Amino acid sequence: MGGLPKKIYQINSLSSSDRSNRLLLDSGNLLFKKNSIDRRQNQEILTAETILDIYTDIGYDAVAIGPLDLAAGIDFVQKSYSHGFPWISSNITGPDGKPLFTQWITRTLGDIKVVITAVTAHPQKEYKNINIQPWQESLTKTLVTIKEKKENAFIILLSSLNNSENEQIAKRFPDINLLIGADPHRGNISPQLIGNTLLTQTAKQGKYQGLLEIIFGKQRIWGHDTTRQLADLQNKLGSVNWQLRRLKKQSKKNGNENKYTDTILRLEKEKEELNREIDTSKKLLTQEKKTGVKNDQYNYRFIGLKKNMPNDQPTAEKLILLNREIRELNKKNKQLENTSGNLSTLTQNMVGHSVCETCHETQAEFWKATRHASAYSTLNKKDKSLNLDCLPCHLTINPRKLDSQISPDPGYLSYPSALRSVGCESCHGPGREHSIAPETFTLSRNPEKALCLACHTPEHDDTFNYAPKLSSIACPSE
Missing domain, CATH: 1.20.58 (Methane Monooxygenase Hydroxylase; Chain G, domain 1)
Structure with a gap:
């Protein structure tokens, strides 16, 4: 979410003069980071609602439904759709086979008719009340209809399929002029011509804003300037x-x-x-x-949304309000929910840095001067100490319980003060057994690169380099 105010600022800056020749498109996986979430009000729902609000205000023309957008259930997506959010999908149907969303829309740029359609990738979770039709079937039918009704239209496909399937589509359906992907395993893809289809995508999670300028010719064939x-x-x-x-x-x-x-x-x-x-x-x-007589031509660039770039102030204010709502919600949840069982699982065999310090005083003094030691206090300063998206990377978490995606857990709201920092056990593992019998139970010397990357993601630390960073925080030898 941190890059969203910068993204909106760039959009406004690039199109402030003439919005009639602008299309804002997103290929999906917009709302959630997980395949399934609790449908009750929680910070993930609040965050998704804020994203929908921001995208509506800026005036997106079309947003494809990605599998992660379905994580809170089809009802959540349909509710925003009924309120006018521009969701599209050519292959999501009800049990009766009828489309649940707009399959394609038309926009006019100058004297050119532009048609935008979308395909949704299969989610990992199965839903009883919807079907995801194979793209081979849905696209064939949709493109036939488009060609019948919109002759010589410029056709854009928004796709959350993987890049290999997108390449298959480009080869199979030459009537598609532009295919914008959302493959989560790929970053920025510079425009590449496959047949007569231009294939591209922008990296996920708001680190870049993709800008594609199209100069329309009289023929729907890509050429050169x-x-x-x-x-x-x-x-x-x-x-x-x-x-x-x-x-x-x-x-x-x-x-x-x-x-x-x-x-x-x-x-x-x-x-x-x-x-x-x-x-x-x-x-x-x-x-x-x-x-x-000219063919269609294009220019493109990926705009890196760096920390020093300006923010769109209204969007930034919405995120401040969102953070307050999350804080109040989780404060209430902390008071109402009994997280002791969950907490004991999260902190199993953890002792905190003060116990480590009794034997490793030199190392502890060094650690206290690092940013890891003050990680939790930075959340307090930013009023985010009750934000479940932030907490896992600012606490001492058992590295054995981590994977490439740190999952928010209500237990973090009640974390003991001894573990409120990125302490010794974040890198070396739980210390209880080692503190009792150090010769018998040894700990890991250095954290694996994957462990560091779980928190030092491009979204939060775009300058992270494992080897020099590890060297700078490595504790002195005994």
């Missing part, structure tokens, strides 16, 4: 000519007559080829100016 291509070729020719002049000058010096012969010959051939390409581009540009 001839003017830019000509300029690039002329720049390359200028560079080759400069190298040739320099090498020929060098070769005239005594002893250098044959030193650069092969390189000069290679550059002369390259110069001839560039001149041919420039001549072809000039002829094509002249023809385009006469006939006005």
Whole structure:
């Protein structure tokens, strides 16, 4: 969520002059990070509702339903859909086979009809009251209908399928002009042409904003920007000519007559080829100016949402309000729910850094000067000490209970003060048995890279480098 105010700021900055030629699209897995969540009011539901509110305010044109968007059940998605949120999916149906959501929408950019459709990947959890139709069937039917009703339309597919399936779709359905993916296992994918389909995607979790500028031609076939291509070729020719002049000058010096012969010959051939390409581009540009016939063209960039970039203030204020709501909700849950059973499981065989300090005083003093020692206090300063999304990475967690995704647990709300920091046992493992019989029960010396990456994700620490970071926090030797 931290990158959302920066994302919205970028969207507003890029399209403030003319929003009529803008499309805001998202390929799904927008709301949740897990495959299944409790449907009762909790911070995951509150967060999802805030995301829906922000996306509605900014004016998204279409959002595909991804499998993670179904984590709270189909009713949650349908409720926002009934209130006007632009969910689309061509392959989610009810038990009767009828579509539950809009299968495709049309937008007009200039004099071009743009049609947006979507396919939803199968969720890991099965739902009794919905069916996810195979994309092979749903896309075939949907594209036939689109082609019948919207001749010469520019067709965009939003897909939460994996990249391999997206490539299959691009090869099988050449009528799709642009395919925007949401494969969680892939990061940014620069636009690549497969047949006549341009395939791309932006990395998940709001670290980047993808910008694709399309210059529509009169034919729905991807081509090149001839003017830019000509300029690039002329720049390359200028560079080759400069190298040739320099090498020929060098070769005239005594002893250098044959030193650069092969390189000069290679550059002369390259110069001839560039001149041919420039001549072809000039002829094509002249023809385009006469006939006005152009293919579709594109420019793109991925905008990294760095910490020092500006925030959209209204969005930032909504996140502040969300944090307050989460705090009050979890404060109430902490008072109402008995988490002792859960807590004992989370903290099993953990003793806290003060016990470690009785034998390892030098190491403890070193640790106290690291940011790990003050990890929990930073949450207090930011008023997030009751945020279950934040807590696991600011407490002493048994590393044996971690995987690549740290799951929020209500037990963290009642964590003992001795474990409110990223303490010794976060890296070395539970210390109770070791504190009783240190010779018999030894601990791990260094944490595995995967353990560090569970918290030091690109979303929260985009400069993390395992080896130097480990060296900087490694305790002194005995």
